[in-house]
Amino acid sequence: MNTYLDCIPCFLRQALEAARAATDDQDIHRRVLNSVAEMIPQLPLDVTPPEIAQRIYRLTYQIIGNNDPYREAKHLANQKMLALYPELKQAVANSADPLLTACKLAIAGNSIDLATGSSSDDIDSIVRSAPTMPLATSDYPEFRRSIERSSHVLYLGDNAGEIVFDRILIEELHRERCLEISFVVRERPIINDVTRLDAIFVGLDRVASIVSSGSDAPATILSQCSPQILRLYHWADTIIAKGQGNYESLSGEQSNIFFFLKAKCPVVARLLGVNIGDAILKGIAGHRD
Amino acid sequence: MNTYLDCIPCFLRQALEAARAATDDQDIHRRVLNSVAEMIPQLPLDVTPPEIAQRIYRLTYQIIGNNDPYREAKHLANQKMLALYPELKQAVANSADPLLTACKLAIAGNSIDLATGSSSDDIDSIVRSAPTMPLATSDYPEFRRSIERSSHVLYLGDNAGEIVFDRILIEELHRERCLEISFVVRERPIINDVTRLDAIFVGLDRVASIVSSGSDAPATILSQCSPQILRLYHWADTIIAKGQGNYESLSGEQSNIFFFLKAKCPVVARLLGVNIGDAILKGIAGHRD
Numbered sequence: 001m002n003t004y005l006d007c008i009p010c011f012l013r014q015a016l017e018a019a020r021a022a023t024d025d026q027d028i029h030r031r032v033l034n035s036v037a038e039m040i041p042q043l044p045l046d047v048t049p050p051e052i053a054q055r056i057y058r059l060t061y062q063i064i065g066n067n068d069p070y071r072e073a074k075h076l077a078n079q080k081m082l083a084l085y086p087e088l089k090q091a092v093a094n095s096a097d098p099l100l101t102a103c104k105l106a107i108a109g110n111s112i113d114l115a116t117g118s119s120s121d122d123i124d125s126i127v128r129s130a131p132t133m134p135l136a137t138s139d140y141p142e143f144r145r146s147i148e149r150s151s152h153v154l155y156l157g158d159n160a161g162e163i164v165f166d167r168i169l170i171e172e173l174h175r176e177r178c179l180e181i182s183f184v185v186r187e188r189p190i191i192n193d194v195t196r197l198d199a200i201f202v203g204l205d206r207v208a209s210i211v212s213s214g215s216d217a218p219a220t221i222l223s224q225c226s227p228q229i230l231r232l233y234h235w236a237d238t239i240i241a242k243g244q245g246n247y248e249s250l251s252g253e254q255s256n257i258f259f260f261l262k263a264k265c266p267v268v269a270r271l272l273g274v275n276i277g278d279a280i281l282k283g284i285a286g287h288r289d
Numbered sequence: 290m291n292t293y294l295d296c297i298p299c300f301l302r303q304a305l306e307a308a309r310a311a312t313d314d315q316d317i318h319r320r321v322l323n324s325v326a327e328m329i330p331q332l333p334l335d336v337t338p339p340e341i342a343q344r345i346y347r348l349t350y351q352i353i354g355n356n357d358p359y360r361e362a363k364h365l366a367n368q369k370m371l372a373l374y375p376e377l378k379q380a381v382a383n384s385a386d387p388l389l390t391a392c393k394l395a396i397a398g399n400s401i402d403l404a405t406g407s408s409s410d411d412i413d414s415i416v417r418s419a420p421t422m423p424l425a426t427s428d429y430p431e432f433r434r435s436i437e438r439s440s441h442v443l444y445l446g447d448n449a450g451e452i453v454f455d456r457i458l459i460e461e462l463h464r465e466r467c468l469e470i471s472f473v474v475r476e477r478p479i480i481n482d483v484t485r486l487d488a489i490f491v492g493l494d495r496v497a498s499i500v501s502s503g504s505d506a507p508a509t510i511l512s513q514c515s516p517q518i519l520r521l522y523h524w525a526d527t528i529i530a531k532g533q534g535n536y537e538s539l540s541g542e543q544s545n546i547f548f549f550l551k552a553k554c555p556v557v558a559r560l561l562g563v564n565i566g567d568a569i570l571k572g573i574a575g576h577r578d
Binding site: 008009013029037 | 294299
């Protein structure tokens, strides 16, 4: 999808939040706001929102002199969600359809998103109630059919913390006999997005091959991806794309992608025909099956 | 209160909304966003948010070539709320404490605020449930005591639509023997704020003297008010200030003011120690009694 004008005030807010995560110095906060404001008249709208976000975060990180202001928040989210792992594994195992429950958990985990102002404070109750959470858009039957025929799954990760639930879903995919699963992380830290270190911290490397996107974009921007990712992308039988960023960057593609996300802003909610906060499992047209 | 950095992305969003209310021309929307963005580095933070909002709306209205983009929305809100008047008058009359119920109704009516993205669509249920609505901050006992001793009340209005409930409260004030009530409207249209025409449309002129603030600020900025307003302001036994804008512009004053509002943004909610959406009836320090 292209960037909407609505995204621009939101980017400005995100830059301020990132500056505040790095420092209490209000002069620096103001400098970040002013510098991002000065970029606005030049911002193109015919690119996806994560491509604009990437430029804005790069500028912000340069001004604040910190290329990972959410490091501590990410680490806390990973730790906190990891503590829930045994309980939620049990909930999945005890459920009537473990794959569906694991999908819902992976979507509920997408509530952890510092770009949209969510935090891991209220996440415990969100993920605990995930097994009974309704899906506003559910292509689960198509997803299950696709998985049953898939040897290779490409799993495009999103945020730290959330990755604990991605691990639970990946473990279910193995039970469904998916042989090879590649989990894509960002090349460098951006917002609270998953990097290789986060993936290893929660043990994702034990259940999937961890591969870097080759880019610091908070999404999967194919033109910026490494040749390895592009090979995996075209080779995969099923692609799972987590979060709004991946939806924004890949919703125009024709691959066998299933988007797992919470709708977090008015623009994406409107495009999906759902309410903010709704849980989405959505395949896109062009499924190979 | 001074302007917070958080307010700046919000102003940008408001400018875009105002442009969209006036025209579907996306080039104009973009021009508004760019022009407001260019103002940002020069914006002072040591003035109140409504003073910044005033500058931003003036610029926006100049670019869109329309000085009242919310005219239709305001008219609809006035009509819609007026249709509820008989039912809500009855609810007030039948309640155990009609003055308290009328206060709650006037606060619930403050939910109609196009600057913060609220609309009159869901307002029916909000005002209908107002009699049982809890107040997160309640200085109602002090307010009642103040009103019992007041001959002259200055009532600082806020939004179109909402003014129907201000009228109901003013009618209750008359029953409490307040002799003179002056209702302040904006001098010129800004956002969906009440002007003289709105006040007359809902019959406020039959229960109060309508006086203009002398300014197009979306709040009561004393340095911009007419000498008449300043006289009334210093003469009034009790001042009722409706809405966030009036809270933002007058919370630092030492007059006998009671703020009636819904907390609509994170900054004001934090300052008041409440949640977004909470209903507030708050007196400020320095009451004369």
